[in-house]
Amino acid sequence: MVVRHSLLKDVRILLVGDRGVGKTSLILSLVSEEFPEDVPAKSEEITIPADVTPEMVPTNIVDYSAAEQSNLQLFEEIQKANVICIVYSVDDDDTMDRVTSFWLPYIRETLLSRATKCPIVLVGNKTDLVDYSTVDAAMDIMNEFKEVESFVECSAKSLNNVSEIFYYAQKAVLHPTGPLYITETQDLTDPCRKALTRIFKICDMDNDGLLNDAELNSFQKRCFDTPLRSEAMEDIKVLLRKNISGGVSSSNFITLSGFLYLHCLFLQRGRSHTTWAVLRHFGYNDHLQMDRSYLYPKFHVPxxxxxxxxxxxxxxxxxxxxxxxxxxxxxxxxxxxxxxxxxxxxxxxxxEISHIVPTxxxxxxxxxxxxxxxxxxxxxxxxxxxxxxxxxxxxxxxxxxxxxxxxVTREKSLDLLKKQSTRNVYECHVFGAKGVGKTSICQALLGHPVESVRSYVFNPVSPYTINTVSVYGQEKYLMLKDMDVEDINSALLNTDINCDVVCLLYDCSNANSFSYIVSLYKKYYAENKIPVLVVGNKTERCIGIEMQQNYKMQPIEFCDKKCLAPPHLFLLNPTKQEELFIKLATMSVFPRFHAAWMLFYRHTSHLKDLSLLSDSLIWKAGIGITLVAALGFIVVKLLKTNSKR
CATH class of the missing domain: 1.10.238.10 (EF-hand)
Structure with missing residues (x-):
């Protein structure tokens, strides 16, 4: 597995410093692996391919020469750089003094207008000329100027630590210490601590607040694609017991404090790349925020x-x-x-969750x-x-x-063609005039009694409810959406119209409620292939006879003329309520079921009183026709196949 790096596609390293400190010599020594006897005033820009760099990232190395370049060019190069190496000569104190008196203040001022930070690597060259080190002076500079990420002493002539300069420069860009570690307190930054705590919780698979050996090994494989040897695991625990109280539990497992201390130790020992590898594997970018490409990978629903x-x-x-x-x-x-x-x-x-899903x-x-x-x-x-x-x-x-x-499911047009859907989640839009009881119907899907819904007038709930419904022994998810359409003449969006099945609801006790759904049906669903079920609500208010609707046709006549299933009368009885949702789910799974229903309905039109047939019986008979037709098709196909043989 390839470890994720910084979002940068390449690294641009700029070398600056006073004349004669050996900037150009360092670049040429790196490239040719030998010290150049004839050194030009300035090296050309060098590009190092990704496959020859430790971090597998293309690297551009840029030289600066005061003799050949203007202050404006220096300004532009600093603006473009991802990391800047300030080079001084260890045998010349003046060049080191200029690091703090000129170069660092100048770079700070130049970068004020830039949004992103630019780390700095301090480079002491010509160690072959002295028998002492400038490390103490360099550490003082690093404490004063926090942008200085690291320090390297080297010699272009003897090639000592030359490659390390550019390794640390790359590392300062790809694995910066600053966002993770506070040098003064020798502790993790708050964002780093927060990110690592989240990672610890994710890897704590049994949720006991500890990383046992299996979880620690899984973490190691997840981040570095290699298991952790048992000896190495024990060495880690010994190290934690020695350095931090409570880093290992009495059960010999690693605690959160131990996990955080390990990363603190990595950073103290210059292994920021290890902590960054973990952070980036769990989606964190250079600013210790969850990267958008990690949260939202490319995904398209046609x-x-x-x-x-x-x-x-x-x-x-x-x-x-x-x-x-x-x-x-x-x-x-x-x-x-x-x-x-x-x-x-x-x-x-x-x-509001208890009004959306079963609780x-x-x-x-x-x-x-x-x-x-x-x-x-x-x-x-x-x-x-x-x-x-x-x-x-x-x-x-x-x-x-x-x-x-x-x-991602197949297109609904194919479902209609095959007269069956293979999906598991179906969407039903519930339309009706205000006050017909759409919310009651939706909440009934969750088993909530009608009495409890009355308070929703003053405390509106989500328009969505979802629950599972059994369709021929298979559990399907049915989502109801309460469609609040105040003006029937206003245009609906495609997202409001399109769904798997439509529930057109009217109030049996309100003579003016049916005309509303008729208008909506004619406008949006008369020529649409989406299954439609007309539902009469509040039937308990109409004892013995349903109230006549103020429309030229009554609901059952209208459904007959439009080749729809007869109106379903919604009752408060839980079993009867379930029948409605089974119907809606079945019509979603078999989107052309209503055509089979009409075939049956027309064949029984000679009966003088269709009301003698119970609604559930008619429904089951319609389904039976669908299944028989499908069976007949299979039998015919088999007979044809056998005859060919």
Missing amino acids: AGSTAELSFKGQQFFINLFFRYDKDKDGALSPAEQENLFSTCPATPWGS NSQGLVTLHGFLCFWMLTTLNDPKTTLEYLAYLGYLITETENQTSAIL
Whole structure:
């Protein structure tokens, strides 16, 4: 596995310093691997290919010469540089003094207008001419000027540490220490500590606040594609016990404080690349923020298709739920919920969640409700699901990202052609005039009694509800959307019109409510192939006989003329309520079912009183015709095949 680096595509290294300190000699010695006897005033820009650099990143090395370049050119080169090497001669104190009196202040002033920081590497050249070191003076400079990332003493003539200059320059760009470590306090920065804490929680698979040997080994393989030897694991624990109290638990597992200390130690020992490798593997960019390309990988849902959780995505959320359901009661308590989403910027739902998905009697999200929520989110906004999958620690590698958790379904036009859908999540839009009870119907999908819905007038809830419905023994997710269309004459958006099935709701006790859905049907669904079911609500108010609607045709006549199934009368009885949702889900799964229904309906038109046929009987008979027709087609096909033989 290739470790993610900085977002930079290449590294531009600029060498500056006083005349005669050996800038050009260092560049030429690096390239030719021998000291040049004839040194020009300035080296041409050198490009080092990625495959010959330690970090596998193309590198451009730029020389500066006061003899050949103007101050304006120097200004421009500093602006373009990713890292600047200030070179001084260890045998000339004046050149070292100029580092603090001129070069560092000048570079600071030049970079004031630039948004990104530019690290600096301090380079002491010509060590072959002296028998002492300038390391103490260099450390004083580094303490005063925080932009100085590292210090190297070298000799262009003897080739000592020449390649190290450019390695540390690359490292200062790709793995800067500044964002991670505070030199004065010898501690991690707050953003670094926060990021590493999130990573620790993700890797703590049993959620016990510790990294056991298996989890530590999994972390090592995930970040560096190599297992951790048992000897190395024990060495780490010995090191932690020796240096930090509480770094290893009594059960011999690594604690969060031990994990953070390890990274602090890496940074103190100049191994910032190790910590950066971990951070970047878990999606952090150069500013220690989750990178957008990590949160939102390329993902496209074609027109007519939908997005739903794949089997892999469902398993991830199921495992996540069980991991954080500490008391194993099958629901997320407020504390468990907070703990689960502690690796995310915020909890993805609010207090209205009990009106959107199934919950227990205390209003807590169950596993069933948890899956329903993510199915709903993936259908409506797959981008948010992708984002939270990344935050929650879905395994992302160089060859696979969180898009493997989402399945893009085939186009609905193919479903209509094949007269059957293979999807698992279906969308039903519920239309009706104000006051007909759309909210009651939607909340009934969650098993909420009508009485509890009356308070929603003053406390509006989400227009979405989702639950599973059994269609011929298969569990399908049915999402209802309460369509609040105040003006029937206003144009609806395609997103408002298009769905898997339409529920046109009228109030049996309100004579003026049916004309509303008739107008909407004629305007949007008369020529549309989307299945439509007309539903009469509040039937309990019409004892014995349904109120006549103020329209030229009554609901059953209208449905007959438009080749729709007869109106479904919604009753408060839970079993009868379930029948409605089964109908809607079945019409979604078999989008051309209403055509089979009309075939049956017309064949029974000779009956004087169709009301003698129960609605459920007619429905089942219509389904039977569909299945018989399908069976007949298969039999005919088999007979044809045998005859050819």
